[in-house]
Amino acid sequence: MSTFLGSVWWMIVSLGVLVTFHEFGHYWVARRCGVRVLRFSVGFGKALWSRRGRDGTEFAIAALPLGGYVRMLDEREGEVAAADAPQAFNRQSVGRRIAIVAAGPLANLLLCVALLWAMFVIGRPDFAPVVGHAEGIAAAAGLQRGDTLLAVGERQTPTWSEAALALATAALDRHDTPLQVRTAAGATVSRRLRLSQLPADVDQPQAIARIGLTPRHQLLPPVIGRIEPGSAAWGVLAEGDRVTAIDGVAVANFDDIGPRVQAIGARAAMVEVRRDGERLALEITPRRRVDPQRGSYWALGIGPAMAPLPAYDATLHHGPLAAVPAALQETGKLTRDSLGMIGRLVTGRASVENVSGPITIARYANASAQLGPAWFLNFLALLSLSLAIINLLPIPVLDGGHLLYYLIELVKGSPLSERAMVAGQYIGLALLAGLMGLAFYNDILQLLR
Structure with missing residues (x-):
């Protein structure tokens, strides 16, 4: 299955599961409150x-x-027979209407807990949070x-996934x-x-690199993948060479090369490599470069060869009983992170990027599905929680907007006027359209990058 088709398929599966649970929450509570669902x-x-x-529901x-949606009997949407009026949504008490509307986001929240429980029981493979290379702030x-x-x-x-998320969040603040x-x-x-x-x-995707931290599993072998024309290495080293030592000091990873070159400076040094099974010692003199971000530094003009990630060496796993509190704690942690990100977006401390x-959601759905069931469950849990939080935002059109209307009705003692609610709907649609436009713009920008 191609990446495009896989992304479309797994997005449909993801949204199908989450929307079904969300709407079932509305449906189940509405039926318990005596409301007819059409x-x-x-x-x-x-x-x-x-x-x-x-029960007559289609x-x-x-x-x-x-x-998706749940359509209920409502006198505001059409004529209702007098005998059926007690089953109309608009005839219910404010408390019942609040319960019915809040049930959708609550269903997604409960689903998040259930999915995280299943993820912990299955066991999510991951990498150990071991430092491979430290420079800058991390080294300091x-x-x-x-x-x-x-x-x-705390x-x-x-x-490593937990460590990276915690570091990126702290970096934003x-x-x-x-x-x-x-x-x-x-x-x-x-x-x-x-x-x-x-x-x-500094933005969240850049945070770990700007801190100067490279995890062990992301270290690249010291194999040359490219050589810049006209550089110090041009005509001396070759693509595919494996650097074993520089100036007599052993090299284990590609990240070891930079510090050794800086230590050598402007003088000539021997670079030992393995090429086609042979050991060679080649003399190279680094050349000075100036970069707006890095400043002045010495370079050979080589780049690493890409290598596949190593095998996972850690697993996030709990037994069925221990997974219950773990899932609740993880849900609380993810909720705090999500609300914190919304707060940072509103205050400008995080970029709107x-x-x-949906394009990014589809890509992540496909990527997590390829990593295995535990990772896909983790993705679904986060998406379910995001759906719950977004729906609770006090924006008319969303569940949170309706809840806002009902809370005002509780305080005011009477429903908002039709004119006020219609104005709210227009405002809500405008805000939602703007948010969706921004999301699509960011999706396309990421694809272009």
């Missing part, structure tokens, strides 16, 4: 399949799988190769952050990352 639809547009339940799967904090990150701030980091580290020698020590020294333009749309 239609339960997964998707919009023409029905591809439908059947009528014993269940349908529609052609456009980008959402005392991090060294072989150190294992045990905690970032957050435990059993795998630019607060100095304590680390708990186990050194290569086995001692547990504390370090402190001076994230307040990060420049103001972090707002993603």
Whole structure:
């Protein structure tokens, strides 16, 4: 299956599952409150399949799988017989209407917990949070190769994914952050990352690199993949050479080459390589370069050869009972992170480029599915939580907007006027259209990049 078709398929599967649970939450509570549900639809547009339940509800799967809805009996949407009026949504008490509307996001929240529980029970393979190379802020904090990150701030980091997310979040706030580290020698020590020294333009995707931290599993072998024409290495080294030592000092990873070249400076040095099974010692003199970000430095003019990631060496796993509190804690942590990101977007501390749309969702759905069931469950859980949070935003058209209306009605003692609600709907549609436009723009920008 191609990447495009895989992305489309897994997005349909993801949205189908999440929308079904969301709308089922509305449906289930509405029926318990005595409201007649006319239609339960997964998707919009023409029905591809439908059947009528014993309670009279029409269940349908529609052609456009980008959402869904539950249509209830409502006097505001058409004429209702006097005998059926008690079953109309608009005739219910404010408390019941609040319960029905809130049930959709709550269903997604419960689904998030269930999916995370399943992920923990299956076990999510990952990489150990071991430092491969440290420079800049990371090196200044005392991090060294072989150190294992045990905690970032108050957050435990059993795998690299947890460590990366915690570091990226802390970097956005630019607060100095304590680390708990186990050194290569086995001692547990504390370090402190001076994230307040990060420049103001650092965004979440760039955070780890700008901190100066490379995890062990991302270290590249010291194999030359490209040589820049006219550089110090041009005509001396060759693509495919494996660098084994520079100036008599052994080289284990490609990241070892840079510091050795800086130590050599302008003098000639012997670079030992393996080429076609032979050991060669070649003399090279580094050349000075000036970069607006790095400043002045010495370079050979070589780039690494790409290599596949190594095998996973850590697993995030709990037994069925231990997975229950773990799933609840993870849901709470993800909720705080999501709300924190919304707050940063609103205040301008995070770039609006972090707002993603359906294209990015489809790409991540496909990528997580390829990584295995545990990773796909993790993706679904995060997406389900995001759907719950977005729907609770106080924007008319969304569930949160309706809840806002009902809370105002509770305080006011009477419903908002039709004019006020219509104005709110227009505002909500405008905000939603703007948000969707921004999301599509970011999606296309990412594809172009």
